[in-house]
Amino acid sequence: MVKYALQRTALMLFTLFIITLMCFVLIRMLPLAPLPIGDPHTAVIEARREALGYNKPYLVQFGIFLRDVFTKWDWGICDSAKYYGKDVAQLFTSKLPASMIVNLYSIIFSIPIGIALGIFAALKKNTWIDHTISTLVMVCISVPSFVYAFLIQYILCFKLNLFPLVMKGGTDWFSWPMFVSMMPAVLSLAFGTIAGFTRTTRAELTEVLTSEFMLLARTKGLTKRQATVRHAMKNCMVVVLPSIFGSFIGILSGSLIIEKIFSIPGVGELYLYSINALDYPLFILLTVFYTAIGLAAGIVVDVSYGFIDPRIRMGSKK
Template identity: 30%
Template sequence: MPLLVLQRLVSTIPVLLVVAVVVFLMLRVSGDPAAIIAGDTATSAQIEAVRQAFGFDRPIWEQFLAWIGQVLQGDLGESLFTGLPVTTLIAQRIEPTLMLALTTIVFSVLVAVPLGVLAAWRSGTWIDRAVMVFAVLGFSVPVFVLGYGFMYVFSIELRLLPVQGYTSPFEDFGAFAQGIILPTLTLSCIYVALIARITRASVLETLNEDYIRTARAKGQVERTVLFRHALRNAAVPIVTVIGLGVALLIGGVVVTESVFNIPGLGRLVVDAITRRDYPIIQGLILFFALIYVVLNLMIDLAYTMLDPRIRY
């Protein structure tokens, strides 16, 4: 197992290197970075001053080595507008995003896995069709449409939940719980649809195996057959799609935080794009990519716990 962990860690290095190169080149391929940072109304002299100040007049390989050296030291640059380090801005905004992502993942797994198992167990019935219709709708309806719809029904019409805003759970847990419900429901729709659909397909395939018929022939209750035998042996594809769904989660957070006015990393991305604050954009893309790679590494290692045969 230690050797397997080491191999997986080494395999992430090329991925992170490619991500770093893409993030570095992102500003360069969009045009003259000095002109972009200086703004549309800047004169030639001002653009040249920005080029010298940021080192854009040096060869690109020197710029990359200098930038990657800063990144390896934990320095993602400074905001062009606030002057604060990007790492400081990420630290200030990470709590709302982390709380939203955590509640979304927990809620989605708790809802989607039983739904998928139920749909597989009742394959061909109205329950199965209802779950599949929900899965299709979950992928079809945009996140912002769901957000405004939930906001209109539960906040404006029924007046049960706050419209927007975020309260830290460490300050007022009750206010946090009320404020996080609608964003979680909005962001969970796509995630629940994805996990439920894959769970159904995986469990349905497992239910046709010989050991399932043997378990039923021994007189085990159906709930034990479904969750102890079928779901356990169908867990690898389900865990895989949970990991891949993190990409959807990252993209959905940007939209959801904008809709519900949550001061997290998603809002920080939108504000940085609006103001052309490229150090923040580069830093956040690199940060999100790192999170995605680490989560997939953890899921890859979880395969060995679910199916020891994968180790060899």
């Protein structure tokens, strides 16, 4: 397993390098953001571009980029108006906690509810309960999260005054007032996640419950509850748990619209902003980061199968 994990990690790093190189070269091939004539920022930005080797061959530029990242952890400076002069790495890391915590709460909130509903629906398969849950799951998956956001904001925050309309300011991420102020965003994000877990759990559990070994377990004398908890649930979790791991990786990405509605100072808008504002240093950092996260998530999910179900031995050449 260790050898497999190391192999996958090496492959991941190689893939990350290739993707980064491709993105870097493609981005540098694009026309640069036009600089306003006579604006002093122009001179500074041009000087920075000169220092970053913008007039040199692409591979030399890439070398300068790698050198700066590995020797100085210097990912560049924002050139666009809104974040002019800000260190892109600092900007990103300063905005990451808000997105992460909102997503984290959302998943923590969604997992028990989603799995419980999925189990309940599977156990009550083809009854009105199952139909109701399945219908709600379809609705929750189909309707975009910002629709819930508006409804939650209007009903829970404005009409019922249960939560603040926007997230509280400050960096006391784990204080009670901050937790309460995050709830509307957490709930908005949770609907989709709950529906996802419910659907996965229901589908897996339904399949397991109809398996022959479950019939054997019952014929051995186990009660339905014992058979379900001891055998069906374990098998069902082989699929459900990796999806939970995968979801945790997703907490690093923000939601553009949810963050905008609830004034969350997160990373959700950064990617779109970097593209619209032609802020290439910011774009490269985000691309590398999310590519790395995506690749790492794949490894974590794959490796987790082995831990969850010892029967699975990936990459074994026995």
